[in-house]
Amino acid sequence: MDQVINILVGGPISEWPDQLTNGEISGDWIAVDKGAIRLLKMGITPKIAVGDFDSTVDSEMQIVKSKIDHIEVFPPEKDFTDTQIGVMTAMKYFPKHQIDIYGATGGRIDHLLANLFLSLEPRFEKVVDKLRIIDQQNTIRFYQPGEYEIIKEADKKYLAFVSLTAVDGLTLPDEKYTLQDFNSSYPISWASNEFSQPTNHFSFKKGIVAVVQSKD
Structure with missing residues (x-):
């Protein structure tokens, strides 16, 4: 089985599968925006945290900076969604891994559609068959x-x-x-x-x- 890199984006916790809620998912993590503080609160330190962190309050951001060595901050006005940034980061640092995405469903329907349509973008053609979106x-x-x-x-x-x-x-x-x-x-x-x-x-x-x- 291929190695897996997990990505947590900022969708509702209520949509997480039980394995994630219970901290039972193996493998390394890329955290996107509020996914970073959520993982840290579960005792999981992601390898990389990325995003504009506009939904992370200052006190949480201080914790993120103190716990995670590799952080890449993007401007709020950007051309990519959080999930796109997470997948691009996985492609850059974990190019041979299967990419499992959590927190990508529930909440706003425009975010869900953007996450589904990601598979159609030419920039992600090389990893289409490596992508999985997993929820409850x-x-x-x-x-x-x-x-x-x-x-x-x-x-x-x-x-x-x-x-x-x-x-x-x-x-x-x-x-x-x-x-x-x-x-x-x-x-x-x-x-x-x-x-x-x-x-x-x-x-x-x-x-x-x-x-x-x-x-x-």
Whole structure:
């Protein structure tokens, strides 16, 4: 399994998976903005803290500066979202790692959409297949054209295939609800599918597809 670098951005704590709330996630961390003080309060010292820290009060910032050696401060008026900054930092310092992103859902819908659309940006093309967004109910992975095997997460019942762009040849050969060589010129969410066995497969020839495993 690939090494993992975890990123914590500033979404609501209520959306965190239990493993994060309980401090059970292994691997190093990049903290973005208020993610830094949140990790420190859990006894986790991130390798790097980045952001404009506009949501971190002065007393918290003093703690961040005293505990974290590597801090990169960006101006409040910037061309990147917090999550983009986190992923760019991971690409720079952990180029071979899988990138797991927490705190990227819940709260403002514009932030959620920006985080999903990150997978479409040319600057992130090299890491699309390394990205995961994880929250209390969902794990989202992003795929470029190819043939894939996917493994069911034990606590997740539902499976969705979301074409974020036009797609060609989307095929779901062994899911509960199959699909054969489907083409679409616009995004579609094939929601509420399910695994038919612990390992399933899918393929497509063009586009970007997000695969979501979910639980109620």
